[in-house]
Amino acid sequence: MGQVGKEVVYEGIPVSRGIVFGPLHVVARGFSAPEVHPIGNVPREIERFKEALRLTGKQLDGLRSHMESLSGNEEACIFEAHMLVLEDPIVLNGVPKAIRERHQNAEYCFYAVMQNQLESMRRIPDPFLRDRTADIEDVCQRVLRNFAAEENQSPGDEPDHQHILVSYDLSPSDTAQMDRHNVLGFATEQGSTNSHTAILARSLGIPAIVGLQNAVFNLHTLAPCILDGYSGKLIVDPTAETTTHYRELERGRKRERAKLDKLRDADAVTTDGRKITLSANIEFEHELKLVERSGAKGVGLFRTEFFLLEREECPNEEEQAALYSRVAKSVAPNDVIFRTLDAGGDKVPGEPLTEPEPNPFLGWRGIRFSLARKDLFKEQLRAILRAGVGRRIGLMFPLISGLGEVKAAKKLLADSMSELTARGVEFNQEISVGAMIEVPSAAMVAAEIAAEVDFLSIGTNDLIQYTLAVDRVNPRVAYLYRAGHPGVIRLIKAVIEGASQQRIWTGICGEMAGDLIMLPLLVGLGIDELSVGAPLLPLVKQAVRHLNYAECSTLATKCLLACETREIVRLCSAAAQAAYPELIDQGGGAEMDPSSC
Numbered sequence: 001m002g003q004v005g006k007e008v009v010y011e012g013i014p015v016s017r018g019i020v021f022g023p024l025h026v027v028a029r030g031f032s033a034p035e036v037h038p039i040g041n042v043p044r045e046i047e048r049f050k051e052a053l054r055l056t057g058k059q060l061d062g063l064r065s066h067m068e069s070l071s072g073n074e075e076a077c078i079f080e081a082h083m084l085v086l087e088d089p090i091v092l093n094g095v096p097k098a099i100r101e102r103h104q105n106a107e108y109c110f111y112a113v114m115q116n117q118l119e120s121m122r123r124i125p126d127p128f129l130r131d132r133t134a135d136i137e138d139v140c141q142r143v144l145r146n147f148a149a150e151e152n153q154s155p156g157d158e159p160d161h162q163h164i165l166v167s168y169d170l171s172p173s174d175t176a177q178m179d180r181h182n183v184l185g186f187a188t189e190q191g192s193t194n195s196h197t198a199i200l201a202r203s204l205g206i207p208a209i210v211g212l213q214n215a216v217f218n219l220h221t222l223a224p225c226i227l228d229g230y231s232g233k234l235i236v237d238p239t240a241e242t243t244t245h246y247r248e249l250e251r252g253r254k255r256e257r258a259k260l261d262k263l264r265d266a267d268a269v270t271t272d273g274r275k276i277t278l279s280a281n282i283e284f285e286h287e288l289k290l291v292e293r294s295g296a297k298g299v300g301l302f303r304t305e306f307f308l309l310e311r312e313e314c315p316n317e318e319e320q321a322a323l324y325s326r327v328a329k330s331v332a333p334n335d336v337i338f339r340t341l342d343a344g345g346d347k348v349p350g351e352p353l354t355e356p357e358p359n360p361f362l363g364w365r366g367i368r369f370s371l372a373r374k375d376l377f378k379e380q381l382r383a384i385l386r387a388g389v390g391r392r393i394g395l396m397f398p399l400i401s402g403l404g405e406v407k408a409a410k411k412l413l414a415d416s417m418s419e420l421t422a423r424g425v426e427f428n429q430e431i432s433v434g435a436m437i438e439v440p441s442a443a444m445v446a447a448e449i450a451a452e453v454d455f456l457s458i459g460t461n462d463l464i465q466y467t468l469a470v471d472r473v474n475p476r477v478a479y480l481y482r483a484g485h486p487g488v489i490r491l492i493k494a495v496i497e498g499a500s501q502q503r504i505w506t507g508i509c510g511e512m513a514g515d516l517i518m519l520p521l522l523v524g525l526g527i528d529e530l531s532v533g534a535p536l537l538p539l540v541k542q543a544v545r546h547l548n549y550a551e552c553s554t555l556a557t558k559c560l561l562a563c564e565t566r567e568i569v570r571l572c573s574a575a576a577q578a579a580y581p582e583l584i585d586q587g588g589g590a591e592m593d594p595s596s597c
Contacts, residue, residue, distance in 0.1 A: 007239050010212050014232035015198035018207030019250045020184040023222045025163040036108040036220045045106040046096045052146040085139040107147040114140045115217050164227050175200040185227040187234050194472035205535030260538035264295035268541045274549035279531040288330045290534035298334030300531025301509040317379045324387030335392040342366050342398040366399025381416040388428025396434035400442045406452045438462035443491040446498025456499045460510030483512045484568040496526045520575040524556030546580040
């Protein structure tokens, strides 16, 4: 596998649809894979290797001395441990041996040897020894940069040309901040269908694959590649026949998307007249162009945490108000709904956590953090209120678990309004207020919460996770994460009924809103609004326009009586296939072979 000139197909899990062509850029766990090329002068490459080690040792010694002068010997010992990596016989003997045997450039041989060493360490049962891999990765990155120093380039930098990124893993922030012009698509060894990285890829329309086994070690930068985000295939060094096949496939996909684009200004109405509002989920201001092109009826979820957490210090009220105003102006005359800060227990604005929480998902996050940090919360509330002047704007509180939190949050909203009035600052006095239903306890008291707000928005990602006690990014239990679980479906119905009792609307802003297999069920349950990633919106609109609400209601009744996930997914799949078979392959949906839960 991975031989230059021979087509090799890697299979992973497709998480974001699309087909892209381009050269690879490979990033290992902690450091980039350098380019590989044959060499003729073996002694020269060995000397380059030794010089890179000498320069690295000099740098580490300087860091050790600097840390010792600042904070004593304990912190300085970290760099002494790093220097020991350079003296390891595996490094000193293994790399020159690889250069002699492989006749490849020194930096690539160093990279290959260290990747083998790191993979061995990651399998060690002792967690203390496993944690040392981070130290080795840090040293490896430094050595590779010192190789590149000869040519005044850093292999750790992103290339300035279009490419397909292959990485051991990507964080959500890595994904969110990708250069969309240069990164055509990405593939990772880690990750799952429901990871935050996968969700962001779908939202941003970046073709992506996860779960590629041992791909990073076998691949090399600049190899020609095709990434198929529909089937989950990464095809390296494709043949002319394969390339021709995928070019035609891509043209077919584009023709289908062009048909959907013609519906941009059409409403999402079922064949028997039931209208569904379709909105977009976004995180960044630059996504507003995607929202406009998609034909969305506003923004149903603007995630504010990326803006609030991207800097060391939280943006002040003026900075926040300026951003929110630009978003509201761009979306007008449609609505935009800002979700207040949904920071996790592992990262909060403006204050580093000295002791990380043992379980951030069940800890100090969402509305809990905001109610504990009232000054920060009110600053954000005032900014949103100011941004709403003359525009249709709303806000919603995340991770509500009961009525008390809603009342407490509304009290602070009222205080914020009073403060703006006292300052003589104009604001939106008719702002729409909603609660996010992501916790089973909130779903069970939805009617009581609905009496205090203007709308309910179901965050299905967390609702499924908390209902089924499944960490959706944990590969060992991710198979248990099922949108079609009977318990989840009944909770969604309870929320819709609770809102209906108070004559307010209910929306869904989680991944389930864009699942074409589950869509007939959501329509039949009586959902009023769906908020999805902008690239998915045309597909969802077309699907809604093929559905019959009366038939969907009958389907919902059957699903609410079902006792197993497989039966619910079977019923939904049959309905979706009957209504819009041509869309299923384009938009995907629930897994067709779910385990019983």
